[in-house]
Amino acid sequence: MSAAQTLKRGGVAIVGAAESDLGEVAPGMTPVDLMAQATCRALADCGLTLADVDGVFASGVQTRMASVALTEYLRLKPRYQDSSFNGGSVFETMVGHAAAAIQLGLCSVAVIAYGSTQRSVSGGLVGIRGYDPLITPFGPRMPIGAYALAASRHMHEFGTTREHLAEVAVAARQWALLNPVAWEKKPLTVQDVLSSRMVSHPFTLRDCCLVTDGGGAVVLVSAERARSLPKPPAYVLGIGDAVGQLEIHSMDDLTTTCAVQSGQRAFEMARLTPKDVDVVELYDAFTINTILFLEDLGFVPKGEGGRFVSEGRIAPGGELPVNTNGGGLSYGHPGMYGLQLLIEAVRQVRGECGVRQVRDCHVAVAHGNGGTLSSQSTVILGSAHAL
Amino acid sequence: MMFERATEAPMHAYQRQLNAGVLAYQHSPSANRAVFYPRLVCPFSGSDQLEWRASAGRGTVHAVTYLYPRDEPAYNVVLVDVDEGFRMMSRVLTPEGVAGDSVKIGDRVRVRIVHTEGKDSVPFFEPEGGAA
Numbered sequence: 450m451s452a453a454q455t456l457k458r459g460g461v462a463i464v465g466a467a468e469s470d471l472g473e474v475a476p477g478m479t480p481v482d483l484m485a486q487a488t489c490r491a492l493a494d495c496g497l498t499l500a501d502v503d504g505v506f507a508s509g510v511q512t513r514m515a516s517v518a519l520t521e522y523l524r525l526k527p528r529y530q531d532s533s534f535n536g537g538s539v540f541e542t543m544v545g546h547a548a549a550a551i552q553l554g555l556c557s558v559a560v561i562a563y564g565s566t567q568r569s570v571s572g573g574l575v576g577i578r579g580y581d582p583l584i585t586p587f588g589p590r591m592p593i594g595a596y597a598l599a600a601s602r603h604m605h606e607f608g609t610t611r612e613h614l615a616e617v618a619v620a621a622r623q624w625a626l627l628n629p630v631a632w633e634k635k636p637l638t639v640q641d642v643l644s645s646r647m648v649s650h651p652f653t654l655r656d657c658c659l660v661t662d663g664g665g666a667v668v669l670v671s672a673e674r675a676r677s678l679p680k681p682p683a684y685v686l687g688i689g690d691a692v693g694q695l696e697i698h699s700m701d702d703l704t705t706t707c708a709v710q711s712g713q714r715a716f717e718m719a720r721l722t723p724k725d726v727d728v729v730e731l732y733d734a735f736t737i738n739t740i741l742f743l744e745d746l747g748f749v750p751k752g753e754g755g756r757f758v759s760e761g762r763i764a765p766g767g768e769l770p771v772n773t774n775g776g777g778l779s780y781g782h783p784g785m786y787g788l789q790l791l792i793e794a795v796r797q798v799r800g801e802c803g804v805r806q807v808r809d810c811h812v813a814v815a816h817g818n819g820g821t822l823s824s825q826s827t828v829i830l831g832s833a834h835a836l
Numbered sequence: 837m838m839f840e841r842a843t844e845a846p847m848h849a850y851q852r853q854l855n856a857g858v859l860a861y862q863h864s865p866s867a868n869r870a871v872f873y874p875r876l877v878c879p880f881s882g883s884d885q886l887e888w889r890a891s892a893g894r895g896t897v898h899a900v901t902y903l904y905p906r907d908e909p910a911y912n913v914v915l916v917d918v919d920e921g922f923r924m925m926s927r928v929l930t931p932e933g934v935a936g937d938s939v940k941i942g943d944r945v946r947v948r949i950v951h952t953e954g955k956d957s958v959p960f961f962e963p964e965g966g967a968a
Contacts, residue, residue, distance in 0.1 A: 582851060583873055586958040587927045589913040590903060597901035598915055605899075605941045650902040698915055698925045699873075703899055 452545065452688055452718050459836045461548045462675035462682030465495030465668030466795040471781050472632050473568050474662040480511045483564030485522045487666035495668050496679045497558060499523055504556030504669075505530040506543040509563055510784050511570075519562055529556040535692070536819020537732060540667075540787035541826035545688040547669045557670060561791075564664030565783035571660070583698065590649065592734070593657060595697035595821035597649040600737040602703040604651060606752065609740065611651050613755030615642035617736040618655050618778050620764035625775025627765060627805035632661050633779040656736040658776075663783035665792050683795040684836055686721065686812070687829035689714025697821050704752075708745035708816060708825040715814075715827035716747070723747040726829075727810040728797045729769060730790040732818035733776040739763070742816055743771070746827065770807045773797060787817035791828065798832050811835040839884050846874035849888065854957045859893045859947050861922050862886040872922035893947030894919050894964070897928065900939050912939045916961055929962045939963075 467490030469483035484507055492498060505527040507515035516530040529550045533539050540561055547559035578584075578591060589595065603609045619639055625631035637655065645653035675682035691707035691714070694700045716722060723746060731742045740754030748769060749757040757763075763771035774780045774793040781789070794813035796802050811832045818825055844852075846862070850873075853860035862871040865887065867880035877884050895918040904910045912930075917923050928939045929948060944964040951957045 582847065582956065582958075584925055587913050587925050588903065588911065589901070589925065590905075594901055594903065594913050598899040598913070601899045601901055601941060647902075647904045649904070698923055703915075 452714060456548055456552060456688065456718065458686055458718055458720065459684040459831070460672055461551045461669050462672050462684045463667045463669055463791065463795050463830065464675045464678045464680065464682050465491040465497065466792045467491040467494050467666055468630065468789070468792060469564055469664035471630055471663040472661050474566060476569070478566055478569070478662070480509050480564040480566055480664070481518045481522050483566070483662070483664035484512070484515070484519050484562040484666065487564065487664050488519065488523065488560050488562050491560065491666040491668050494680065497668060499525065501558045502560050503528045504547060504550055504559030506547055506559060506561040507563065508532060508534050508539045508543070508785070509565060511565060527556065535824040537734070537785040537787045538817030538819035538824050538826040539785070540791060541688070541815060541817035541828045542690050542824070544669070544685060544791065544828045545690060545826070548685050548688060551669060551671055557674070559669040560666055561669070561788065562664070562666040563783075563785060563788040565785065566662045567784040568660050568662045584696065592821045593649045593652065596735040596737055597652050598697055599703040599741070599822060600651050600735070603737060603740065603755070606704055607755065609755035611643060612639055613740065613759060614651060614656055614736040615639040616758045617733065617739045617763070618642045620758065620761065620767070621733060621772050621776040621778040623764045624773050624805060625779035628775050628780060631775035631780040632659055633775065652735060658734045658778055658782035658786070661781035661783050663781050663789070665788040667788070667791050667795065681799050681832060683798040683830040683832070685828065686831045686835060687715035687717070687719030687827070689718065689827045690825070692824045693822065695820060695823050700822060704741070706741055706745050706818070706822045706825055708742050708818070708827065711825040711827040712746035712816070715829050719829040719831070721812060721829060726812050726814050727770070728773055728794070728807045728813045729771045730774070730794050730813065730815045731772060732786055732790060732816060733772055733778050734782065734786065734818065736778070738818060739771060741822070742818070746814065746816060765805065773802065773805050773807060787819070790815040790817060794828070794830050798830050842876060846876055850874040851956050853888070854949060854959060857949055857957070859891040859949065859959050860888050861891055861918070861920060863889045870921040872924060889920070891918055891920050891947070895945055895961070897939060897941050897943040897945060898923060900941060914939060914961070916945060924959070926959060926961050929960050
């Protein structure tokens with residue numbers, strides 16, 4: 450049975466959303482410090498308290514048993530908890546888990562939290578990959594090598610160019626210039642991207658996400674309860690999860706991700722199509738990601754992504770606003786970016802985004818990606834208008 | 837009897853054969869196709885009846901990236917579609933002084949297993965005409 454049949458469309462809502470401190474945080478801060486900080490800010494955002502929380506969902510590369518760590522830190526009393534780990538898309542996955550738990554009555558106020566000090570600890574961050582004789586001797590510098598290999602196939606099969614990739618980074622930067630908390634603050638041109646230091650062809654430094662500290666939290670409750678809280682709910686209209694392969698050498702088709710399946714599942718549950726979407730938040734660890742996910746989620750036909758992102762179509766003022774906070778490329782990327790996607794989608798649906806606010810925004814997609822194009826999870830949020 | 841106690845780990849068997857100069861892969865009779873990376877169970881059929889075969893070591897570059905570490909020479913990393921029907925990661929060895937970007941998708945390559953004293957052997961590739 451699919452989520453579309455078992456979970457009630459709009460049955461739960463994200464009612465609170467907040468970032469932790471971002472960028473480069475105070476010396477000595479821990480990932481759990483940031484999770485706890487974001488949790489309290491997200492609860493304040495919706496007028497709830499720590500005592501209301503009975504569902505705890507948390508994950509992170511640096512944090513062992515994250516939901517347990519957060520529970521201890523805040524002395525929470527969860528009836529339901531989850532420390533899943535399927536990469537940066539896990540927070541979109543957890544929206545599905547939380548929605549199911551709330552609908553089944555396993556918990557009533559669910560917090561999903563993340564924190565990372567990846568920038569501050571830089572060299573001290575222990576890689577999660579051990580020695581693998583099928584990968585390590587060749588030095589692909591994962592994850593970048595995997596995404597670069599996929600990009601090479603996209604260029605080969607569809608004529609996608611480095612200029613197309615650069616357009617993604619430029620659009621992200623234009624959005625970041627409108628976001629007060631974005632890390633990158635200097636204008637960027639296609640030429641800047643192309644002439645930046647080559648890291649893993651076809652990617653230069655500017656085709657790659659930032660390395661920042663950061664985190665965030667969102668709070669979910671039933672739709673019924675959401676309507677009694679102070680801010681407009683961002684209803685969960687659709688969710689879809691899909692898993693492909695762990696490693697790039699096992700990916701059957703390097704230019705088609707399982708976002709095809711996660712997107713179809715989410716749109717089916719939401720009873721919507723890509724044409725109904727007002728704003729799209731995509732996990733842009735590298736510039737090719739945005740192109741792949743626009744195609745795989747059905748916003749453009751396969752192979753057309755590179756041409757589509759050109760001429761400012763995904764930039765401010767363009768026909769399809771994408772990554773309106775500046776994305777992992779220019780806003781910040783704390784190792785796992787999925788939670789930040791949800792926060793921006795909620796704010797857009799609520800109309801809280803100031804100068805970068807997309808007009809008449811009622812439907813937002815937050816699409817998470819984990820590993821090396823490994824796990825994909827799509828969440829569709831909507832305002833009351835979209836119910 | 838299916839799923840009997842294993843006598844050698846699949847990756848150990850792969851590495852042992854590489855160290856003896858053979859690029860080995862598994863063949864699944866029940867699925868009639870190659871299985872790679874080495875594992876206990878055929879993911880296409882669920883059978884544990886997998887046979888080891890020796891690859892002729894010839895293939896085609898499926899995808900390529902060139903990495904540019906600071907203060908070190910650039911190098912390529914490739915995915916190779918090996919003729920027997922499996923894909924693996926490797927690197928195409930090109931003569932010193934040849935830019936890493938001389939390797940292209942579609943290039944024909946053949947395996948060159950590199951032995952280093954005291955270490956496990958590594959299956960690199962070279963252009964089919966040899967590392968000219």
